[in-house]
Amino acid sequence: MILSVPCCQHEINRQIRGDILSPVLKYGILQERISALLTDGLRANLLEQHGYDVQLLEFIDMEHTPKNILIRAVRSERKKQAADGRDDAFRDMCDAMNLHGTLEKLLEEQPDAHKKM
Numbered sequence: 322m323i324l325s326v327p328c329c330q331h332e333i334n335r336q337i338r339g340d341i342l343s344p345v346l347k348y349g350i351l352q353e354r355i356s357a358l359l360t361d362g363l364r365a366n367l368l369e370q371h372g373y374d375v376q377l378l379e380f381i382d383m384e385h386t387p388k389n390i391l392i393r394a395v396r397s398e399r400k401k402q403a404a405d406g407r408d409d410a411f412r413d414m415c416d417a418m419n420l421h422g423t424l425e426k427l428l429e430e431q432p433d434a435h436k437k438m
Contacts, residue, residue, distance in 0.1 A: 323373070325364065325392040326380070330357040332422055339418040361390045364424055366411050368394040371428050 334356035337346065346352045365375045373394035381389040415421060 322396070323368065323392070323394040325394075326390075329423070330360040330388070333360045333363070333420055336419050336421065342418070357388055359418075359420065360422070361392060363411075363415070363420065363422055365392055365394075367422075367424055367428060368392070370408055370411070372397050 330353070334353055337352065337356055337359070339346075342355070345355070361377065365377055368375050374397045376393045378391045378393060379389050380391040415425075
């Protein structure tokens, strides 16, 4: 099981580029918020691609902080399949926006690391 709270959105914030979003990304506060949401969404998708059942939950009320998403991932016996094209769509989006996060690198380097636990 993995529980993850908001952190490291600055990694995506430094990387994010893309002509389609450039009119919005020119505003720092919007880029920061988009980066935070993209970070959580990308992590959730990566964990699903690596066989986790994933839930995104609000763990602190929005009036206290906009960064309030908890990722809960439980290792599943079944491996998610790319048959629905989600892996391709994920890769296309990351490439188009220049997004390459640390979790992706770690999962690629050790795709069966969960079996050691």
